Amino acid sequence: MFDSLGRALVRWRWAVIACWAVIGVLAAVRAGDTVGMLELRGGASAPTEARTADSLLSARFARPISEFFAVTVQGPARMTTGMPGQLLDSLIAAAHAQPWVSGVVSVRSTKDSTFVARDGRTTFFLVALKARRGDSVAAAVAPIRQAFDSVLRRFPDRDAYSVLVTGRAPLDLDIRAVSAEDASRNEKKLVPITLAILVLAFGALVAAFLPIVVGVMAIAITLTIVGLIATVIPMSVFVLNMISMIGLGVGIDYSLLVITRFREELNAGMRPGEAAAHTFKTAGHAVIVSGMTVVVGFGALLLTPLTETRSVGIAGLVVVAVAVLLATTLLPALLSLLGRNIDRPRWLARRLAWYHRPQIWERWARSLSRHPYRALVLGGTAIALLTLPVLKLRIGLPSRHWWPEQTEAGAGVATLERMGMSGYIQPVRVVVEFPEGTDATSATALRGLRRLSDTLRNDPRIRDVKSLVDLAPGTGILEYSLLYSEPDTVRARYPDFLDAYLARDGRTTLLDVILSDTTTLTTAMDVVEEIRGIVAGGSIKQMKGTTVQVGGYVAGALDFQTLLLARFPLIVALILGVTALMLAIVFKSVLVPIKAVIMNSLSVAATFGLIVLVFQEGIGGSLFGIDGPTSAIYVLVPVIVFAVVFGLSMDYEVFLLARIKEAFDRTGQNTLATREGLSATASVITSAALIMIAVFGAFAFARILLMQFVGFGLAVAVLLDATIIRMVLVPSLMQIAGAWNWWPGYKPPKSGVSS
Numbered sequence: 001m002f003d004s005l006g007r008a009l010v011r012w013r014w015a016v017i018a019c020w021a022v023i024g025v026l027a028a029v030r031a032g033d034t035v036g037m038l039e040l041r042g043g044a045s046a047p048t049e050a051r052t053a054d055s056l057l058s059a060r061f062a063r064p065i066s067e068f069f070a071v072t073v074q075g076p077a078r079m080t081t082g083m084p085g086q087l088l089d090s091l092i093a094a095a096h097a098q099p100w101v102s103g104v105v106s107v108r109s110t111k112d113s114t115f116v117a118r119d120g121r122t123t124f125f126l127v128a129l130k131a132r133r134g135d136s137v138a139a140a141v142a143p144i145r146q147a148f149d150s151v152l153r154r155f156p157d158r159d160a161y162s163v164l165v166t167g168r169a170p171l172d173l174d175i176r177a178v179s180a181e182d183a184s185r186n187e188k189k190l191v192p193i194t195l196a197i198l199v200l201a202f203g204a205l206v207a208a209f210l211p212i213v214v215g216v217m218a219i220a221i222t223l224t225i226v227g228l229i230a231t232v233i234p235m236s237v238f239v240l241n242m243i244s245m246i247g248l249g250v251g252i253d254y255s256l257l258v259i260t261r262f263r264e265e266l267n268a269g270m271r272p273g274e275a276a277a278h279t280f281k282t283a284g285h286a287v288i289v290s291g292m293t294v295v296v297g298f299g300a301l302l303l304t305p306l307t308e309t310r311s312v313g314i315a316g317l318v319v320v321a322v323a324v325l326l327a328t329t330l331l332p333a334l335l336s337l338l339g340r341n342i343d344r345p346r347w348l349a350r351r352l353a354w355y356h357r358p359q360i361w362e363r364w365a366r367s368l369s370r371h372p373y374r375a376l377v378l379g380g381t382a383i384a385l386l387t388l389p390v391l392k393l394r395i396g397l398p399s400r401h402w403w404p405e406q407t408e409a410g411a412g413v414a415t416l417e418r419m420g421m422s423g424y425i426q427p428v429r430v431v432v433e434f435p436e437g438t439d440a441t442s443a444t445a446l447r448g449l450r451r452l453s454d455t456l457r458n459d460p461r462i463r464d465v466k467s468l469v470d471l472a473p474g475t476g477i478l479e480y481s482l483l484y485s486e487p488d489t490v491r492a493r494y495p496d497f498l499d500a501y502l503a504r505d506g507r508t509t510l511l512d513v514i515l516s517d518t519t520t521l522t523t524a525m526d527v528v529e530e531i532r533g534i535v536a537g538g539s540i541k542q543m544k545g546t547t548v549q550v551g552g553y554v555a556g557a558l559d560f561q562t563l564l565l566a567r568f569p570l571i572v573a574l575i576l577g578v579t580a581l582m583l584a585i586v587f588k589s590v591l592v593p594i595k596a597v598i599m600n601s602l603s604v605a606a607t608f609g610l611i612v613l614v615f616q617e618g619i620g621g622s623l624f625g626i627d628g629p630t631s632a633i634y635v636l637v638p639v640i641v642f643a644v645v646f647g648l649s650m651d652y653e654v655f656l657l658a659r660i661k662e663a664f665d666r667t668g669q670n671t672l673a674t675r676e677g678l679s680a681t682a683s684v685i686t687s688a689a690l691i692m693i694a695v696f697g698a699f700a701f702a703r704i705l706l707m708q709f710v711g712f713g714l715a716v717a718v719l720l721d722a723t724i725i726r727m728v729l730v731p732s733l734m735q736i737a738g739a740w741n742w743w744p745g746y747k748p749p750k751s752g753v754s755s
Contacts, residue, residue, distance in 0.1 A: 006276070006277035006278065006280035006281050006284070006332070007277050009276070009277070009280060009329060009332050009333055009336075010273045010332070010333070010336045012333075013332075013333035013336050013337060014333075016329055016330060016333040017330065017334065017337075020217070020326070020329070020330045023221060024217050024221070026224070027220040027223070027224040028220050030223075030224045031219075031223035031224050031227070032223075033227055034223045034226055034227035034230065035180045035237075035240065037227050037230040037231070037235070038176065038226075038230060038235050038237040038239065038240065039230075039234045039235060039237065048556070048563070049532075049549050049550060049555065049559055050549075050550065050551040050555040050556035050558070050559045051551075051556070051559070052549050052551070053429055053430075053431045053549035053550060053551025053552075053555070054429075054551045054552075054556075056431045056433070056503075056508065056549060057429065057431060057510065057551070060503035060504060060505060060508050061499065061500065061501075061502075061503050061504070061510070062499040062503075062504055067128070067129040067137050067168070067169065068126050068127055068128045068129060068167060069126070069127040069129070069140075069141070069144060069165050069166070069167040069169070069170060070124055070125075070126055070165075070166050070167045070412065070416065071091065071095070071125050071126075071127060071148070071163065071164070071165050071166075071412075072122065072123075072124045072162075072163070072164045072166065072412050072415040072416060073087070073088055073091060073123050073124065073125075073161065073162070073163050074122045074161065074162040074415065075087065075121055075122075075160060075162075076121065076160045076161075077120075077121065078120035078121060079116065079120060079121060079122065079123040080107060080116060080123070083156070083157075084121075084161075087151070087152075087155055087161060088106075088108070088123065088125075090151045090155070091125075091148055091151055091163065092104050092106055092108060092125060094144075094147045094148060094151050095125075095127045095144065095147070095148075097147070098127075098144060100129055100130050100140055101127055101129060101130070102128045102130045103128045103499075103500075104125055104127055104128070105125060105126040105128065106123075106125030106126070107123060107125070114421065114464070115421075117418075117419045122415065122418075122419055124415075124416060124421060124424075126424065127144065128500070137168075137169040138169050138172060138173045140169070141165065141169055141170045141173050144165060145165050145408075148163045148165065149163075164408050164409070164411055164412035164415060165408065165409065165412065166408070166409040166410075166411075166412025166413050166416070166425065167409070167412075167425055168425070168426070168553060170408070170409035170412070171403055171407075171409040171410070171413070173409070174404065174407035174408060174409040174410065175237070175404060175407075175704060176237045178404050178406070178407060178703050178704060179237055179238070179240045179241055179704060179707070180240055182241060182699070182702045182703060182704065182707065183240045183241050183243075183244040186241075186244060186698045186699060186702075187216075187248065189698060190248060190694060190695055191212060191216075193694050194211075194215075194252055194691050194695070195208055195209070195212055197687060197690050197691050197694065198211055198212070198252070198256070198687070198691070200687070201256065201260075201683070201684075201687035202259065202263075203343075204342060204343045204344060204345070205344065205345060206338065206342050206343070206344050207259050207263070207342045207343065210255055210259060210331065210334060210335075210342075211251065211252040211255035211256055211259070212252070214251045214252065214254070214255045214326045214327055214330070214331060215247060215248040215255070216248075217251070217322075217326055217330075218247040218248075218250070218251040218319055218322045218323040218326055219243055219244055219247035219248060219251075219319070221322050222243050222247055222315065222319040222322050223243060225322075226239060226314070226315050226318060229314060229318075233310075233314070234307050234311070235307075235311045235314065236307050236308045236311035236312075238308050238311060238312065238706070239311045239312060239314075239315040241699055241702065241707050241710075241711075242312055242315055242316065242710075243315050244699075245695055245696055245699055245710075245711065245714065246315075246316060246319050246320065246644070247319045247322075247323060248695050249648070249691070249692045249696065249714075250291075250294065250319070250320055250323045250648070251323040251326065251327070252688070252691050252695075253688045253691065253692060254287045254290070254291070254323055254324065254326075254327035254328075255326075255327050255331055256684060256687060256688050256691070257283050257286060257287060257327075257655060257684060257688070258279055258283045258287060258328070258331050258332070258335075259331070259335070259342070260283075260684050261279045261282055261283035262275055262276060262279040262283075262332075262335045262342070263342065263343070265278050265279055266340065271339075272335070272336050272337075272338070272339030272340070273336050275335070275336075276332040276333070276336035277332070277336075279332060279335065280328060280332045282662070284327075284332065285658075286654055286655060286658040287324055287327050287328055288324060288328060289582070289586050289654050289658075290650065290654040290655070291320050291321070291323070291324035293579050293582060293583070293647050293650040293654065294316075294320045294644075294647030294648060294650065295316075295317055295320050295321070295647070296575055296578045296579050296582070296646075296647060297316070297575050297642075297644055297645075297647035298312070298313045298314075298315075298316030298317045298320065298643060298644070298647065299313065299317060300313070300571045300574045300575050300643055301313030301316070301640070301643050302314070303567060303570060303571060303574070304563075304564060304567050304571070304639070305563055305567070306560060306563065306564055308636060309564065309636065309639060309640065312640055313643075316643075316644065320647075362679045364678070364679075364682070364727070365674070365675040365676075365678040365731065366675060368678070368728070368731050368732055369671055369674065369675060369731075369735050372731075372732040372733075372735040372736050373732070373736070375728050375731075375732040376728075376732040376733065376736070378728070379724050379725075379728035379732065380729065382724055383602050383603075383605075383606050383720070383724060383725075383729075386606035386609045386610060387602075387605040387606045387608070387609040388609060389609040389610070389612040389613040389617065390605060390608045390609045390612060392616065392617070393608065393612050393616070393633060394522075394616060394631065394632045394633065395561060395565065395633060395634075395635050395638070396521075396522045396525050396561070396632035396633075396634075396635075397520075397522055397525055397554065397557050397632060397634065398521065398522065398615075398630035398631065398632055398633070398634060398705060399521060399522040399629070399630055399632065400520065400627075400628060400630060400631075401625075401626060401630065401705045402521055402705055404703045404704055404705075413425060417517060419517075420463075420517035421517065422517055423463055423464075423514040423515035423516060423517065423519065424514055426515075426521075426524075426552060426554060427466075427513055427514050427515075427552055428512075428513035428515065428524070428527065428528055428531060428550060428551075428552045428554060428555060429510060429511075429512060429513075429550070429551045429552040429555070430452075430510065430511040430512075430513060430531060430535075430548060430549075430551075431508065431509075431510055431548070431549045431550075431551060432449065432508070432509050432510070432543070432546055432547075432548050433508045433546060433547040433548070433549075434507040434508070434509075434545075434546050435507075435545045435546065436507070438507055438545075439506045440468065440502060440503075440506060440507050440508065440509040441468065441480075441481070441484035441485075441502070441506070442481075443477060443478075443481045444542050445509075445542070446468065446469055446477050446480050446481060446484075447477055447542045448540050448541075448542030448543040448546070449467055449468060449469045449509065449511070449543075450477060451540045451542060451543075452535075452543065453465045453467055453469055453511065455534060455540075456511075456513055456531065456534075459527070459530075460516070461515060461516055461518075461519040461523060461524075461526075461527050462513055462516060462519075462527065463514045463515060463516040463517070463519075464514040465511055465512070465513055466501070466512040467509065467510065467511040467512070468480070468484070468501055468502060468509055471483075471494065471497065513527075515527065520631065521554065522630075522631045522632045524554040525554055525557065525558050525561075527554075528550055528552075528554050528555045528558050529558065531550055532550050535548040535550075561635040564635050564639055565635065568638070568639055571639065571642070571643065572642065575642070575646050575647075576597050576601070576646075579593070579596070579597060579600075579646070579647075579650060580593040580594065580596070580597045581593070583654075583657075587657060587661055587742075588744070589741060589742050589743065589744075590743060590744065591737055591740055591741055591743065592657060592741055592742070595730070595733050595734075595737075596650065596653045596657070599653065599725050599729055599730055599733075600645075600646050600649050600650060600653065600721075600725075601646075602725065602729070603645065603649050603717055603720050603721045603725050604641070604642050604645050604646060604649075604717065606720050607641060607645060607713050607716050607717040607720065608638060608641070608713075610712075610713075610716050611633060611637065611641070611709065611712065611713050611716070614626075614712065615629070615633065615708075615709060616629055616630055616631060616632060616633055617629050618630070624700055624701060624708055624712065625701065626708075630705070633709065634705075634706055634709060636706065636710075637706070637709040637710060637713065641709075641710060641713040641714065641717070644710075644714060645713065645714060645717040645721075648692070648714070648717070648718065648721075649717060649718070649721040649725070652685050652688070652689070652721055652722055652725075652726045653730065655684065655685060655688075656677055656678065656726055656730060656731075657677075659676070659677035659680050659681050660673050660674055660676070660677030660678075660734060661673075661677075661742070663676040663677055663680075664741075664742060670734070670735075670737075670738050670739050670741060670742075671738075674731055674734045674735050678727075678731050682727065685722050685727075686722065688722070689718050689719065689721070689723075692714075692715070692722075693718050696711050696712075696715035696718065697711065697712075697715040698711065699711025699714075700712035700715055
C-alpha cells in the first residue's frame, strides 16, 4: 500500500502541490478570524455545585451582583473630596448611564470606608451588570472602558489619574488578547531560531525552509478548522498558544525526518522520484505511526468533562493530523521536484559537515553496547533524582502570578492587592435556600445566618462577610427582624443591597465571603472546602433543612479540579494501553511496547518533578519572571502535559525503533542493529529536539502563567527524552534484551544467546 501511495504522490505531485497551495491561501485569509470566536471562559460541562449556585443567583435575585466589574481610581489627592471627588462622581454616573448596568456599589452609596485606601488617594467601586451569560459579559468591557476614558479626557489634570477596569470578564478578555499577542510574537521569534537550527541540521538553505513552510501551514490550517469547529462546539481561548506550539513543533519535527531520509536515498543513488516514493514508504510510515501515538494523547482529553481540556484535545487532533498530512503528501511532492536542489547552496554543506559526521554517534553507540548495565544505572539514577520533587506535588490554584500584571485588568488586581481589597474581585458566594414556608428574614433563619456569618468571620483567612445579618455592625437579631418586617422601608433605604442579597421568593439569600488580602488563591480553595464542611456538618441547627450551594470563581475552580482528577486515571490508562497496543501491532513485538511505555512514563515523571521544583517550590523560577513559589500547580498542567508529552516523546521512540527494526530485519544482528539505528537517528533526534525545546521553551516566558507551566513542561520533557531516555536508557535496554526485543516475530536461539 505504501509503495503504491508513494508512487502515486510522485506521479500526481503537481496536483498535490496545487491543492495544498489553495488550502494554504484560504487558511491564511481565514485564520485570523478564529481568535474572536474562541470562548474566554471554560469550565465543566457537567453540573457542579458552583455552577448551580451561580445559576440560582442569576435566576432568583432581582439585581444579582453575579457579574460585576471592579474599577480602581488613583489620584494625587484624597479621592472623596474636591476635584478628585468630582471625578469619582462622574465615573460612577458614567457607569450608571450604561444600559446593561444594574447598580454601582461605592463609598458614595455605602459610606463604607473599606472602599478607600488608607492614604485616601486610591478608591474602587463595583459595577454590577444585568444578567448576562458567558462571553457576552466580555462585550461590556470595551464600552465601559471607553466611557471612563471619555470622562477622564474631559477632566483637568487627567494625566495625574489612573482608572483601571478589572474583574472576571476584563481579566478573561485581557488574557485572550495577551494569548493572541504571545502566540503571534513567539511565532515571529521562533522562525529565525528554528531556521538556524535547520540550517545546521541540513547544511542547506533550501532544505531548511521546507519544514518552516510545513509548520506555518499547519498552524494556519488548524486555526481555520478550529474556527469552523467553534461555530458548533465551544472552544477555549487556551488553544491559541497550544496550536502554535504543537503545530510548529510537530510540523518541523516530521519534516526533518522526511527530508533527512530523502537525502539519504539520494546519496544511495536513487533518482528524485524514486527517492521521494521510498521516503514515503519508510519515513512516511514512521511519521504516520508517530502521529497516531500523539493523537492517542489528545484523543484521551476528549473524555474530560471540561471545555478547556476538550478544546486542547480537539485542536491537538487537528493540528497533528494536518502536520502528518503535510509531511507525508506535500513534502514528498515538493522533494520529488527539487531533487538535488534541496542541497543548495553546496558551500554551506561543506562548512557544516562536522555536524553530520556519524563517528561521534557511532562511538557513543559502541560505548553503550559495551557497558549497557552501567549506562542503565546512571541514566535511571538521573531520572529518579529528577522525579523526587513529585512527592511534594500540590494541585490547586497558584498563589501568585495567576493574572497577567502587564494588562489593565491585571494592574487593577495589583492595585486592589495593595489596598488589601483583592478579595472583593472573587468573593466566595454562599447561596442559602430555606425550606418552603420559611422566609430568609424570619427570626430563626436570621439566627442561622448570624451563626454562619460569625463562624466564618472567626477564620483569619476571611476579611469580611456581607449578608442580611451584616448590613449594619452591632445590630441584633431582634432589630434585623423588625427591620425586615417592613421590606418596603428596607428597599427604600438599601435598594441595591436588598435586591442583591435577598431573592424574589423571599426564602433564598446570599452570603458573600470576602477573603483577606493575605489569603492566596491556593489557600482560598481550602477555605471553600471548609465552608462546605461547616454546612454539611449540620452544626448550625437553625439551618437544618436548608440547601446551601457554594459558588464563585474559587469554588468553580475546585469543582473543576475535582472532576478532572477523577477522570485522570482513566486518561492515563487509555493512553498507556492504546499506545502499547499500537506499537505492538506496528513492531510485532511484546517487549518493545512495554519498554516504550515505561520509558515515556519515566520521562513524564521527571518532567513533573522539575515543574514542581521550579514553579511550586520557586527554585530557579526567577529565570521565567516568577519572583517566588506558586505553592501549587494548576490541575490542567499535569493532565495536558501528560497527554501531550507522552505522545510527543513517542515520536523519538518511533524514529529510533523504526531504524533499529529496519537494520535488524536486514542483518538479523541486534547489537549491530542497535548501533546502526542509534547512529543513524542521533543527529535527527538531536536537531528535532533542539527545535522542539526552542518552540516550547519560548512559551515558558509567556505572560500567562498556565502557558508558562505547559511550555516549560513540554520543553523539559523533550530535553530529557532526547538525551537520557533515547540516547541512554532505550539503547541500553535494547542491547540487554537482545533478540528478545522482537519476540514473537523473531525466535532466539535455543542457547538463549542474543545475536
